[in-house]
Amino acid sequence: MYYLNKTKEELINELQESQQELISIMALSGNDISKYDITFLNKSLQKRITETHCSADGEYYSLLELNNNERDLFADSLHNSYNEFFRNPLTFAVLERIILPSLLLKKKTSKNKEIRIWSAACAAGQEAYSTAMLVEELRNGNDKKLNYRIFATDQCDLQVNEARKGIYSAAALNNLNLKRVKQWFTKHGDTYTIKPELQEHIDFSVFDLFSEHLSAPPASIFGDFDLVICANLLFYYKPEFQKVIIEKVGKCLANNGYLVVGETERDILMKHNYIEVFQQSGIFQKLARG
Ligand SMILES: C[S@@+](CC[C@H](N)C(=O)[O-])C[C@H]1O[C@@H](n2cnc3c(N)ncnc32)[C@H](O)[C@@H]1O
Incomplete structure (x- = not known):
């Protein structure tokens, strides 16, 4: 009443x-x-x-x-660190079939042969490891000379420590097929540990996206990422702070680089001069200014 x-x-x-x-x-x-x-x-x-x-x-x-x-x-x-391997199946399918193959092709003919990726709110690492699995699998059928590096960051040091360990329960592996489980994990009792050959391409560190002093993870030195995944955290913040994050990750994108957000955050990016490259995928590119 x-x-x-x-x-x-x-x-x-x-x-x-x-x-x-x-x-x-x-x-x-x-x-x-x-x-x-x-x-x-x-x-x-x-x-x-x-x-x-x-x-x-x-x-x-x-x-x-x-x-x-x-x-x-x-x-x-207020701290939600929920994460899954291949969390949004459509996003990862488009990354696997369209975005990453085209990046690999582009790098093959370019002087700089390194693909640079930033997982900007990596929680316990599943997002970064899922992306690494895709790049590794595509690279195997393609060209091993192409290198890639993933910088995976989160504001929460406990999450970053978990991510570095790369140890998961059987339940956490639900979205993975048996082939991937066998290829990328070692089983120890009831838990599964990410294999070192996948881990060695990923640099985990603590990084607050609101940091006023740092524009990109220090380990990456200069940003220039072909792909930034900044998913499932924007909606926790007020619009003026979403803008701060979007501008920060946007400045770190290479020319024609891709920015990935969660499926419920797509509208936010559309208001910020980004265009979705494949409908509903949550994968965006910056609109060139007219
Ligand atoms: C719900 S999880 C999302 C994990 C993963 N990106 C995904 O899409 O499943 C949100 C993560 O964002 C992190 N986060 C929230 N605010 C942040 C900030 N200002 N800087 C860096 N990480 C932040 C949290 O610590 C948490 O691990």
Whole structure:
């Protein structure tokens, strides 16, 4: 009933004021949550309110203010690191059949024979390893002289450590066919470890896409990536911060380079002067400015 008497603008203003309070409380423990999207923050907030059995925002804010541990739990609830091998099948099919073969062909006739890839929010590494499998498989039937390097980064050091280890449960391998499991993993008891010959092409490091000092992963030295995968993180942020990330990865793209986003993030790129190279694939190129 309360909501029925309010205009949409009034409700948004209330939400923004309430979130300002939440942002200030979280800053007490050094957590900057001001970049997060308003709807995402509200959903996470409502979830914690239910889990802590608080009756309303106000009661939960008092708990947060007094309780360090709850502030840590709320901050954790904002970190989603869900990842799968070959997560979006259409994206990876287009990479396998169209984008990577054409890049390999292009590099074959170019002076610079290295394909450069950046997995910009790699979580526990599945995205980078999936891409490496594709390049390796295509290279085998093609030209071994072509080199490739994948720079895989994430803001979370725990995720980057997991990615470096490359150890996965059987359940994590669900999207992989048996041939790939045999070719790219070694089984140890109940777990599967990525083989070193795949790992050696990937450089894992911690990198925050909001870093004001660094424009690309330092290990890559100069960026110039043929392919950047920046998937399933844009939607957590407010539009002005999505823009910061898109501009940062866009500046690191080589001429005619490709930018990959998650399937629910395609609209965001379309608003930023990018064109999807294959419908629904989430694979984009920058529109040349007229
Ligand atoms: C849901 S996972 C997506 C993993 C993978 N890219 C995929 O599409 O499945 C989101 C990842 O983005 C990372 N992330 C969020 N904000 C980031 C930032 N500002 N800089 C770097 N990584 C970030 C998180 O740590 C998390 O591992």
